[in-house]
Amino acid sequence: MKQIHLRVNEEIYNKIKNEVKIKKTTMQEYIIKTIGKDLTIKESPANYNVRPEKYKFKFIDLFAGIGGTRLGFESAGGKCVFTCEWDKYCQITYEKNFGDKPFGDIRLVDVKVIPPYDILVAGFPCQPFSLAGVSKKNSLGRPTGFLDKTQGTLFFEVARILKGYIDENTGETKKPKAFLLENVKNLVTHDKGRTFNIIKNTLNELGYKIFYKVIDAVDYVPQHRERIFIVGFNKEIYGKNIQFDFPEKPDIPEPTLKDILDDSVDAKYTLSDKLWNYLQEYAKKHKAKGNGFGYGLADINSHSRTLSARYHKDGSEILIPQKGKNPRKLTPRECARLMGFHDDFKIEVSNTQAYHQFGNSVVVPVIEAIAGQIVEVMDNERLNNNLRNNLQKVL
Template identity: 65%
Template structure:
């Protein structure tokens, strides 16, 4: 069976990429203009812009709703930034915190049989757990059986990337998140062979980063650049990578300054296929891949979701402390 799905807060289509083997995307929405360019180049359609302007009744009927809704109101960095600006965060943030409710109104109107939401790990602990509790209450109040788990991508791609995934079903279906391997591919396996010199840090920037790290280490802080271990995995790739690349630097030997990842290496770090087209500037590409999902993780979740739908094991009760399921 092929499933109809919609792609909200679509970014450059990482979640869509994982679900395409199972059906057809019938609607996409993404407000960032440069991300729209990348999305259109790869999927042949330009997403609708601001979701707040979308009438839920106009959204096509679909089986599965997908949404990597904005992280900033819930992430540690986002919260710190908003506090420093004297702005509210979470559900009190009028521009992004309430975007979750655009998902909720579409779920309420269209009643798809399943959904997958993705966000930063810190969503679960934000505001002492109150934010996450509100989200779960809303989803369950809409009649969904909801599962949530934090998964780390480092067993599938060479990157330490923890994200929370929230899966829901209109029927009380049996569902288990995939087991992610403890050890994945090494960083060197995704590096390009011949890299342009423009990715090597200038003497000035390299000295600045070294001085910055030394200054903070004397204060007992861990701030500073991250020189990657080519036989292991990297730190989390972030949207700020375009600034100086400091969180993931590639060593090039004692006689040469380290370098930044190339955009193609960032795509590989997130598990995008080699056929994925990068059509924007390096600055925009770094932002886009930093904001994206690790595609192989979502692929495993997609497989488990489709299996749960097709297996159709319904929770019928609890017996002697164990959940009991029956196939409808």
């Protein structure tokens, strides 16, 4: 990334400042976008390290978070050639673990400058569609789904990149062979299914055959966590009869919460008497009203509730019982394990940011399993094409 220092007179400065205020952006983003239009380019992606050295396919990682999806696709033999994530703290964690600082604003990404790749993966923002997100926005009288101007419409940025572009030299359409999108389960039912229908129709119109399924991560990690996964294949390459099956339940021992817990944990993770009393009274109040709201005291021989991005506030959805003491919160490292991250994954942000990041992340083993299925279909189709071509030569 190169830097340019500009000196402008007061009149130009005030005009830029006014435009930034109107467009609700930053000076840097406004200037990059404005200059980019004149030069018919946008900011170029960074050069990424070769990880791993040998790879079967290339992929790009959009709305990358801290890289859970990248880990899953690397395990399937992929090399990440471009990443986009605008949260500055997620960028820190991502760079610490992968050596790459993600591109920031997806709206400034020019599809023509993304390096050649095979698979697009994206966990586009889920707050406009999640049960918690919809409930909060409704209470504030704010729009949800595609009416949410700050996040909901970002799906169409993914669609813009999936659409690709026509190579001016060859006339060939440059677009990915396949994709994986991830979101909250509630996406399917949001706005009586209309939101999801828009997404499906958009992907179909772009020339992809799609498959989708809600998968509970409880078969992979000791956490009840349902997410929808949408897989698509380019019909120009694979035809409209391409078939895909999501992974079956893994043949592994049932994961339990005690498997991811540390033997010794700092006392600071134990709830104070004040907070523990508050959570108990809060639960009693809602139980009397017939509501199910309240803390979750976990069974360490089973699985936990869903880890959320708000876990840092009080840890109430997953509390670990302690003999003779108040229950405690999970540590950030335990949260990482609950999401399927190995212990060599670096956590160098504050506990508050770490909780937020893991609560928003994907479950890595689920991504690994789906990535493996996608790559298997692509490999099989490649082998079938080679066989057909060789047969034609013989005949």
